[in-house]
Amino acid sequence: MGKARSKKVLVIGWDAADWKVIEPLMQEGKMPALKRLMESGVYGRIQTLDPPLSPMLWTSIATGFRADIHGIDGFVEPLPDGTGLRPVTSTSRKVKAIWNILNQEGKKSNVVAWWPSNPVEPINGVMVSNLYQVPTKPIDEEWPMMDGTIHPKEMEEELKQFRVHPLEITLKMAVQFIPNLATNKELRKEKLTFGMMKVLANAASVHAASTHLMENTEWDFMAVYHDAIDHFCHLAMKYHPPYRPEIPEEDYNNYKEIVESGYRFHDMMLDRTLDLIDEDTTVILLSDHGFHSDHQRPLYIPKEPSGPAFEHSPYGIVVMSGPGIKKGGMEISGSSVIDITPTLLALYGLPVGKDMEGKVLYQAFEDTTAVDFIESWEKVDGDSGMHDKNVQEDPWAAQEALKQLVELGYIDPMDDDIAEQVVKARRESDYYIARNMIDGGRVKPALEILERIFEESKISRYGQRLVYAYLSQGQYQQCQNLIEELRTIEKQELKRIKEEKKNAKDEQDKDLGELHPVLWDENVEEPMYLDYLQGLLYLAMNKPWLALPLLEKVQKKNNTNADVPFNIGKILNQRKKYQMAEKYFIKSLAIDDRNARTHYGLGLSYLRRNKLELALDELLTSVNLNFYVPGFHYHLGETLVRLEDFENAAQAFEVAIRFMPGMTKAHQWLHDIYKNKLHLPEKAEEHELFIQKNIRGEMVIVTGLPKSGAAKVLNMLENGGQEVLFGKLDQEEDVLIGGEENLDMIRRLSTDEQFKADSRDKAAKVFIQHLSNLPADLNYKVIRVIRPIDDIIFDQKKVVQKLKKQELPMDIVAKLEARLNLFNEWTRSRPNIWVLDLEYNDLVEHPLDCAGVISTFLGKDLDVKEMEKAFEK
Template sequence: MKKKKVLLIGWDAADWQIIGPLLAKGEMPALKRIIDNGVFGNMSTMNPPYSPMLWTSVATGKTPDKHGVLGFIELMPDLKGIQPVTAYSRKSRTIWNILHNKGYKSNLVGWWPSYPAEPINGVVISDKFQKVSTDPTKPSVLPEDAIHPKDKYDEFKDLRMFPYEVTSEHVLPFIPRAKEIDQEKNKSIQILSRVLSHNTSVHNAATRLLRTSEWDFMAVYYDFIDHLCHSFMKYYPPKLDNVSQHEYEVYQDVIKGAYRFQDMMLERKLELIDEDTTVIVMSDHGYESGDRRIVKMPNVQAAPALEHRQFGMFAAMGPNIKKNEKIFGLGLIDIAPTLLHLFDLPIGRDMDGKPVLEMFKESKKPSFIDSWDDLDGDFAELDKDNSNSSVEFSDQETMEQLIELGYIERPDEKIETAILKTKCDLKHNLARVYLGKKDYARSKEILLELIKEEASIDKAPYYMDLITISLKYKEYDEAEKYLKAIRESETSVVYNLFFSEADILLGKGFPEKALKVYRAIISLKPNPEVWYKIGEIEYLLIRFEEAKIAFENAIELEPDRAKYHRALAECYVELGEYEEAVEYAFTSIELVKFYPAAHFVLGRALEKMGDLENAKLAYETAERLQPQNYERSKIAKENVAELQSLSSENSGREYLKHSEDQIVVVSGLPRSGTSLMMQMLAKGGQQILTDENRKADTSNPKGYYEYDPVMNIHKDNSWLSEAKNKSVKIVAPLLKYLDAKYRYKIIFMTRDLNEVVKSQQIMRGKDPETMPLRLMDSYQNLLKGVKIWKDREPGVEMIYVDYKDALETPEDVVSKVVEFIGKDTLDTQAMVSCVDKKLYRNRSKKVEK
């Protein structure tokens, strides 16, 4: 039996948008070899996209709140200072710890963070190894605990390359016009030299291990692309307006050179492995290379991360890997479970990721254990209790590099201030992790603690996140309060508050005002997210053609955002262009395979096309991906199955069958006959949900049949559970707040709009002959919106009953209603007999006899 071997290579910030053109020109042949002989796809990142956090998630299969690495720097073990993040921060076992426990041999080179080196079965060249001084007069002492085992120290310490060893021959492939640079004023060559030397050191150690050691698993991490992007991406083609022509011409080749050099290092590693080795090349996030690049970074925590894109890259080849096939839905937390599965080891149920089974030609069902962290035994872990004495971390070089790259600010001269700020940054990062996981309650709890910190801390970033959470909770007054706090704060950062302002306006029911804000933004600069927001509002306002144009503009500016394609698919469904809807839904799924909303809209489009079998599959997928919160998919799947059954039975039944716990809703515009229908149902023996707080009067002499909580359904719809197997009156504007987990039979009362408005005018003590035209238009749009809403909701069936018909031909109406509800126990005679035609007042002139 052949021995399983896996080589994992991390390229920080590598992005398909830059790789694609280079592959087409034949300038990255090593990566092309992997793609041609394996699988490839997007790699979705996490929030916040800070590299030490992300690469630890790769190694553990867990999100940062679980694994404990929360930033670039941390407090020292004695809590009296700060230092670059170390392996001591990690509180979950990594893939190499687990493999050690199971007797496998692993090599680790440059992983961030991996210092101090862990005593695994194999070799660890930690991330402290390559961090050397740029000053030739200063010694770069390599701590003994930077390498494991210690007997490898002498073998590897001399493989380090120093920045001052970089020559013009090394620089010119990246900056052909380097001689034009004044190095006294411009530090660009020094930056390139440092990053180049560091990554060459990593490569030297990696290739030495590949040539001279036996191993089962090996992981190598390079920050080459990421660090050069932070310094030189603003010069990458196409030229940005605020970059000078001379600087553009001098530095435009640096990024392309970084990718080509990385590919050359990959080519050498591929030469040193055999065909039985599985190779994975991946990045933790992408990097903006178009119009969204930032020339001058704002003064916020880890500002360069603002240019990190949502998607990194992934490519793999090996003996059991499919060939030349794109795979979808990959996330950083999926790597560790996939590696465990590759080694036939169980996956921890406490891991947030899942094995990427789609990449294998043949794959058995994965096995699971509760947690690798709870097992006893030798996992080659660091002694956390001894961390204070064991870390030799006077690492000014690493701190300076992080400062120069903009990931951290230069620590305050007062150590107390630096410690406080670091504590706050780490807590804020944790809050952002919870925010990314949609655990809004925990995130908010931390943020509310942070805004109570002393005045020297800039609290504007905390308020920004609190606005996001308030909007998620639909607490618009709270969001407005935090927005005001930012505007009144003394922050040095200029925040773009347009999004927050518009979202608050939209939440408070002013879509046209929100749209005006977004259109003002878009007139200044094209922005895909703003176009998306414009599309959402136009969609909400039932202007689907305008929404379609907005979503198309968003896709043109950023074609790999799944939600833009999903939104456009929904537009096409509403426009009746179902084939186009299917196409964009599929594109959305290709970008993010595990996207329940995209599978749901695919199901809607296929159902409209009559492809019920595939529609059912799409709904099943949406339900499976989000079983707790996607009841609509479950109901839609059941509806399709019933439609298939009806088709085969040829029963002629018009409505879906009566459902257990269904809710009968009587709706319509105010004064459209809803009280009459509620009275008919009550007389027929249908249970009514009413508190009878609103008493009968001259406008409704037989009662209103209302239930007070209905008026606050937009804030709280949990009371709907009380309406199961009953009838409740809910006016038309509130229907959209129904909980999608229930099934509803809606009897929608219609009436001539002139009569409705006239009746309302009398009830309000206004002149009944004065017709408010804006109100009439609003009602017409509302009625149109109800029809569209009903069509989107699989749990909703609706019939229309005209008020005039209910009064003049009650027998026909009762027969229709009873058949619709699906209950044969209602007293139809009682329902008919309760109708009083004398109550048909405020008739429109055109219907009077």
């Protein structure tokens, strides 16, 4: 066991808490307890996982695993007998939570209202389930405590008294949230008023139970989860200031204070909670995701399962304070919800499971000594206090909670056909698992799930995800086919909706407008996401000239999606139209100013236009928002070099190579800075040696079938400023003659060390059939020129006639295809090959765009204008 940093830890969960709401409140002195907690420790943003659905996330927080491993895959699960659905239960969790691990280590835990924790687990300590606070009876009836709500059972009576019924909430309490209740009696009958009272009562119940346990029990670990901020926000974020004209003014005036009051009430509860801890306790307060509170608030919530999650934003809050934690209110970055369990284990001095995805948040610790690891906590025997495998939860107990989920819009009301509903729910859970896998970088297994559920259901949002998955895997043909299929599906859907609208008009159905956003615009022919997906596909296929008009079209219609102007900016940067790119990056930041890659894109534009101070600002912001991207640090370093701030530049490059040790260019910069600017020859030598010993050289290879235009691309590269090693001579090649001269040069790379050393960073044209002869210990950036085989054969025939050689063989097509297979085998066989495919016809028609694509692919600032000219020649 390692050294413990803390004896006791209190984790407080505030579902959906977001700095964007908190910051202005704190500035006005309205959240003093949170401010004190921040100032005494560290704070920062915490990244959520996709999909941002709370039961999955809070289980990832408590386990360090993603949903496909921890087993909590949505809001509902089928009843064991398959006769319906119930809210997801703790019995579905397949791995140990932090309290189970601590149980094995002899520690006592109190867990209150964690989602999901019903039925409670038999831990050493007290567990109060997430159904504890949910009222099941009218106020004048006995409110029984369901089985599975409290562990140990003998504490049921004691804790029963701390539940607050929504109808106990008094007018004096309620007017803090809806001031007009004081004078407007009609308002007291509104559904939203009752909703607010219910959320407040739930929060008060959880808080009363947790404070009671804090005062009356011994514990080493305590976790308290509040869902109230999320629920207040889903109820009333649309009324939160600033006012939006789409919202009825009367409603705005009635409900505009609900969200703020919800946050302030949490601060008051926090104040009390902090009063009850001792000096040995470390506090971690966090949310699982944020909540859009500004212009990003959606005006339309899709009528689909988990539709309300559209209101969630990707970053929540994290604050840590107490023993083991740095003091002074320092901001930390790069935290993810999946890091919490490893961080808790590190606080207790326990080893972290190697199978856990998250990392220890060392930047929050005073002592940054590395923690120990074990293979897996799942393999450690002992009394973990987990459920017996045979435990089943009483489904009746869960019905009220299920109703609440329906009311919040997280799940659909039950269909008459229960079996169908169960199938739909299973499919939906598979969809969440697939998204969660993609978010964690495991795209291939997710693809299989998405393909299956889309095939079964033809639900367009499954198809949309599948498009993104295909894109990330470079499966462009499947992607194109799917976009076409989605186009057909959407056309049919639109026809159906328009029909419905026509009928609804007759019936004066005013609510229909909420059904689908396309109803707001009579002229819509298909949803614009299809153009967006098509634009992204073209972008991925290196056809920016086709992507740009589509993205611009989408941008004109929808100015709420920050990704659209970001991608346009990216294309313009590639085209070296930096000034125009800046405009789009700024547009994107106006929608979402916390996107690190947009600040980075803008910084890069400024850097290329020599606006160094502005570049520095943007690149520093990108690094602050996401510290873990080596490219951000690299370009920050480049900017600092140009500002002649060599010390900080060296620091930036050092960070870049810490994340990507093989980043040759950063080592080269460091060598140069230490040698010539900072005069630290030892350090300079260190990097020189590192490059020599550890960094493989990188060559740029241009290849393709004979007569596909590879030689022209090599000329293009040379004109852009790329040094060429061999293959410049556009020798006539044909499918019969293998290019012996070319092969000789390639062999020399393996036999002549000096020649090999000289090849670093240079370009060469290599015949496709010779690629496998390239030495395996170099890195290769390969530009493959693709041309239709018929065109190649046509040109080959001309070569054959010119050289007066024999006729082309009958099996020429098969021979050419065999060579393409050789290429595929070669790229698959080695991990150090990166490929850019360019079509010959695109090179001819859009040489400037292609030059930009090549320059970006190579990570070099080539002269694209010169490259374009060379190709035209």
